[in-house]
Amino acid sequence: MAEVGAKAIALDTMGGDHAPREIVRGALRAIEKGIITAPELILVGDRDRVAAELKEAGGATVNLQIVHAPDVIEMDEAPLEALRRKRGASIVVATDLVREKRAGAVVSAGHTGAATACAILRLGTLEGIRRPGIAVTFETLRGKAVLIDVGANVDCKPVHLFQYGLMAHAYSRDVLGIATPRIALLNIGEEEEKGNRLAREAADLFRASGLPFIGNIEGQDIFKGKADVLVCDGFVGNLILKTSEGLGEFMLQIFQRELAAVLLPDQVKALVLKSAAHIDYAEHGGALLLGVDGIVIIGHGRSDERAAASMIRVAKKFVDAEVNRHIVTALGNSKDAPGAQAESSPATNSPA
């Protein structure tokens, strides 16, 4: 990898509900705050629109590189078909910067499915990985925990769950800095015989491996921080993530209503904001697609300026931490582990 290029961040400025405006502003914010230097950031998108947004945000004088991408994949498009049709889509152009080693990470708040499919097709999976998974980091009563998969893969096999645990373990230890991360499977009971077939078979793989697997964990224990890495299939994980988001907002509204009866509006606002920070996706900087040969950060569709800057911060951290090197090492160490052998060459592996 070329030293400078591999450290740059390719920012999809066209992805997300508030793109390109908020994403471009997020880029400027990240530079202002010293999160990243201008040469390390590449804005990908419609050149004229991005330039206009830069100008309006007062950033026209910042020396930011824009790589033109004429198309955008909209939120309601079928990912694979859209990727075939829109060769000039911002997510494709941004991902190709990573493929060509001109950047080390791609950051997008656009279509999650498109970003995932694009990464698999253009970057390939890490050798030995059957399916990439999307990991999110969130706050518990005892620190940060990682949930994987939150939507990359909705019809999982046991080996996929096992590899999710392995990858997120490396990520938790080597990037989040948790000394000995405990892996658990999300399940509907702690006992070994509980759950659906997928969960039971995945548990067997974990138990047979050398990984620090603590068994099943139930939903009510997630936020107590009983485990550092929580593994489930993408259907369950996505619903858990989104339901938590919805319930969090519901509870903030309840708080607000109850507080309004006894406190002044400014006090209410301050308290709600402080409480909200603990469950704030914008603070946590997006999700990470683990298992592809490159760093891919997927932000919330609703990302605003602040969230976009957070994503850039997190991407920079991942690039610096060389998250994939740690995963590849962990995979190498687990060659004897069940499922790690897998097929030697899955169809999606390293087309580059």
Place this chain on the structure above:
Amino acid sequence: MAEVGAKAIALDTMGGDHAPREIVRGALRAIEKGIITAPELILVGDRDRVAAELKEAGGATVNLQIVHAPDVIEMDEAPLEALRRKRGASIVVATDLVREKRAGAVVSAGHTGAATACAILRLGTLEGIRRPGIAVTFETLRGKAVLIDVGANVDCKPVHLFQYGLMAHAYSRDVLGIATPRIALLNIGEEEEKGNRLAREAADLFRASGLPFIGNIEGQDIFKGKADVLVCDGFVGNLILKTSEGLGEFMLQIFQRELAAVLLPDQVKALVLKSAAHIDYAEHGGALLLGVDGIVIIGHGRSDERAAASMIRVAKKFVDAEVNRHIVTALGNSKDAPGAQAESSPATNSPA
């Protein structure tokens, strides 16, 4: 059905983390509050222990019938094996009161799997129903909604999900009194092609039926009240329910911490309690096992006196509302609906 017997409630006093004490006290509370009359309530459990608890709670003079059950199924037992071994378990004796038409409903805060299996084996399913499902009612920003299944059936087929929707729709309309309940499938996207195979095939069944199906709903929209009946398999539903419970507690703790910095302890306590009421399982009175030939209320293992009284209140309401008559009618009306024909005689159907 005999008029009086079929209206009685059989209370499993031995099930739950705080049984029999809190359950017995819940029974007395329900009578005190006029929720139910003493002759309508049958306490099932170890006669001496129940009598002792009654005495200690000052209820020795209340004319409550106790039906002796020498055994208890513990929370960590495998349900089917335990049911085989412990013929005198309180949940079995209580369920048999319904089977024998001496009661119209059984209420238990004990082992969910045991209560479910016991109901299927001793009461049988309603004719045409393939698998019973557990429904919970909860509060949204726009009123009450029902989530089904939260753990009866972890390896679902599309027809199971379809029947869950049909049953919960009848329940929502005829018991909760929602005029035109909207049914939605929990999924990871609103678009038809989203989700795993199970969700896609179940959606086809709903769309082909005459039921008011509004399509897929994502996790973040559950608490906004976008649908009145939310359908998913028991693995997903249980995780969603439990995760919500855990996140609710997490947020109350956050909230408490933030409030403690600006308010007096008594004010903090009052506000937290008021907020907690909106997500309080004890207020909502347990879950309902839909699809068996009898009314089965399954309470939270942590149920205290107040939760036990709530369960009795809800059971009484269900008995009075004849929830199963409405479901049978709905099933009859949907004979032409896909999947409703099913096998004519599933193995678990009406052993009685």
